[in-house]
Amino acid sequence: MKSFKIYNATELWQRETSLPSVATFSQSLDNMLGTAGVQLGSITELLGLPGSGKTQLCLQLCASVQIPKDLGGLDAEALYIDTNTNFTISRFREILSASLLRCQSILEGPLQVTEDQALDKLHYVNAFGLEKFCAFMYTLPKFVEAHPNVRLIALDSISYPFKEGISTKQRTGLLFRLMADLQRIAVENQIAVVLTNEMSTRVGLASGAVVGSLGDAWAHRCNARVLLSTPHQHTDVSEPTHRLALLLKSNVSPSAVARFQITAEGIRDVE
């Protein structure tokens, strides 16, 4: 006989509020998400056209997860699952150093961590192709068990492994199975999951032809969906590009818009 763990809402509230969210380094974005960042235990999907900042935001979050506890951070590690080779270590190093410097300046003292130690707190997997991706997802429980301090899993991108070699029906079935396993891990171990997804075109929809890929059923699966966009691209490089984020769906906050920019240091507010 299987027994089920039944919580009451008070217990869950204590659990949900026991650890902080992963901050984005943009107050505007944090406020929009309603939980002062990306919530642990839930799946957040980042949508947007190429160049809208999905990968950059993932990199920033992988750095933010290291914010020391003194500053209300998690002082934890991140796992980056790269399915389309978007990740560049030099860019991550840049964002990580800038984030740690910022923490130092607020704390008014040196951090007890070297750059190498900080870089070791990122675990990177290149899961290129459907087979490699699925195989890794099946070993994920073991990885999480061996690395209990991982608090963020970034999956960039979720749609890439499914681009070929699988029928639409099989894709939906497989995606929902993988997500159930992933979220079980996230909920049980209090880990935030951030996915990126591409946009696709569906002609004839009343709400507009450009929608997130993987279909309407998939839209139902994630707990929060954020659409990133760059409405005005400056031709002058010295001008910072203002970017927008729209909260399409969330289980905690109303729909809202945030403004942010991507600088050399990472994700920042628009001054």
Next chain:
Amino acid sequence: MITMQKLKDLGLNHLSEAVLKRLTQNHIITLLDFLQEDEMKLSALTKLRLNVILSVRAEILTKFSAPIINGTTLLKRISETRTVLNTGILSLDSILLGGIPVGYITELCGLAGSGKTQLSLQLAVNCARRLENTILYIDTKGDFSAIRIQKILDANGCSHKDMAEIMYRIRVVHIWTMEDLVELFKSLNDKTLIINNLALIIVDSLPCLMMQYIGDENKIGFNLLNTLVNYSRFIGNQLNVGIIYINVQTRWIDNDILDVEDDDMSSALREPTYIEKRNRCLGKYWQNIPAVVLLLEKLEDSATDKDSAQIKVTVINSNIARNVNSQCFLNLNALGVI
């Protein structure tokens, strides 16, 4: 299994100790053995007359058949038990003719982000606020947010003591596979899992589990769905609870050809018309399972109040024909759904 029960445990007339002993010696032990044996042979074995054997058989059948109840008793029974569960939202209660039907399956469906989870969180809160109701919230996609529940209660001016009591009565269980969901309902059914004062079960959401079987050849998902439906109906009736399942809608596009009457127009001038169609998930079998289906649609955000959204709720299917197509509008904001 009823048919495997032992004859001696049933206390049937005419079957004395001596008769039972003789039957046992001849390997006629269970009900099934007795019913399948030839009457003449039984008569010879037990030294009972044939009409006695036949009357024993008739007694067995009466004992185990479903009981016949007359209309008056049924009506009385219904008036004595609760039949609807107030949602605590007046306009919603009025289109549901009182509230969520008890003992039946209710479905909430809508596109992703249409407010299904928000409405079900609100229903859990409203139901737990009244009396001693306990709610079982079955979360299959990590969407239950205790923080949101606490915020709703706080915004409504609830004291900390009340808040704790209400939240204590909202029970949450995480379920990740269809097998586990069936197992959970089974344990509610055979009373190995008892939740006191249970009034409402919310499953958020069923497609998250069922879609794991899409693309499988063996259709095992539908087998499990069928079992689940049977357990749900039984539990609904036995425990006198309302059961809400959350379902999703998906869209597809039909590329329709314009009316034939427009023939005089040259075909090159015709714009192709696209018609957006919506489909409730979970397949044909499920479509007529729920007694009531509520469709949720989020209306375009109003420019005046950006922290508030309007949700249109329509009864699109109901076993009480009177309320089909009735509609109401709900507001979703920091106070919850009102």
